[in-house]
Amino acid sequence: MEAIAAELLARARREPAFDLMDAFASALPVSVICHLLGVPDADAPRLRAWGSAIAADLDSLAPSRRQRAATAALAELHVFFGALIAQRRRDPRDDLLSRLVAAEAEEDRLTERELMGLCILLLFAGFETTVNLIGNGTMGLLQHQEQAALLREDPGRIPGAVEEMLRWDAPVQMVARVATMDVDAAGAHLPEGQVVSVFLGGANRDPEVFPAPDAFDVERPNARRHLAFAAGPHHCLGAGLARLESEVAFATLLDRLPQLRLAGPARRRPTFVLRGYAHVPLAS
Numbered sequence: 001m002e003a004i005a006a007e008l009l010a011r012a013r014r015e016p017a018f019d020l021m022d023a024f025a026s027a028l029p030v031s032v033i034c035h036l037l038g039v040p041d042a043d044a045p046r047l048r049a050w051g052s053a054i055a056a057d058l059d060s061l062a063p064s065r066r067q068r069a070a071t072a073a074l075a076e077l078h079v080f081f082g083a084l085i086a087q088r089r090r091d092p093r094d095d096l097l098s099r100l101v102a103a104e105a106e107e108d109r110l111t112e113r114e115l116m117g118l119c120i121l122l123l124f125a126g127f128e129t130t131v132n133l134i135g136n137g138t139m140g141l142l143q144h145q146e147q148a149a150l151l152r153e154d155p156g157r158i159p160g161a162v163e164e165m166l167r168w169d170a171p172v173q174m175v176a177r178v179a180t181m182d183v184d185a186a187g188a189h190l191p192e193g194q195v196v197s198v199f200l201g202g203a204n205r206d207p208e209v210f211p212a213p214d215a216f217d218v219e220r221p222n223a224r225r226h227l228a229f230a231a232g233p234h235h236c237l238g239a240g241l242a243r244l245e246s247e248v249a250f251a252t253l254l255d256r257l258p259q260l261r262l263a264g265p266a267r268r269r270p271t272f273v274l275r276g277y278a279h280v281p282l283a284s
């Protein structure tokens, strides 16, 4: 991860300004998950494009044009992984995909459909979220230079800062749950079977849990109590990977860019469930 992050940033800094999102924040997680899964690097740009099309469709209010683009992207991903899985069946390698294929071959393990779903989930879950954590966190530091200075002074503060970034500007704002029994919560009655939209970003700014919740404080002692990775049995499977990738990303950024400075206006993406930036132009 450190080697990938350093190389991406060195390449980006050949220009006087670069787009953090394109050159670094989205390139790093895609590259890491491709390495883990065993997807060739050359395919990363296509995977990024498919991932963006699917992410846009996560918003329930997305216009139908976006839904059609997402359906097309999903179909292409199935073809892509179908070919790669067939290849690994013939010629297994030392990667996650080959191990998943081996698990599929064992009796009563993964079905072909589950295997395909898992590949797409791992790929997609890994790069439409960590991307936003790196982007949102960098914007937090740009808007609070005194906090960036604290991290430069002692990089040991970076893991705590990543928790505060997850709390302050959560990359996944909402998840859905279904009540499995009648529940009374916060003055509302939820009958069994009721679908509930849970606003993780709202919970992360609960003043009863986080004093001065709107403040961005990399030394906040209980920042890790955020719900950015959700909770319960479906707590994010990739939380450890996401934390590590982001720690490496911020350590590299702060080390190589002694003056973290915007080179133009940053622009948010229009998505709602996934919250992040489309462009963050940085001065090299």
Ligand code: HEM
Pocket (backbone or CB within 6 Å): 033, 121, 122, 123, 125, 126, 127, 129, 130, 133, 170, 171, 172, 175, 176, 228, 229, 230, 233, 234, 235, 236, 237, 238, 239, 241, 242
């Ligand atoms: C900052 C980065 C990330 C954030 C904020 C995030 C957030 C979340 C959230 C909120 C959920 C719960 C969804 C729900 O309950 O409906 C989730 C589930 C999941 N995440 Fe992440 N995620 C991140 C990175 C990753 C990475 C890097 C991977 C894998 C490579 C990953 C894989 C998964 C998987 C497989 C699930 C489903 C777990 C299950 O349902 O049992 N995530 N994530």
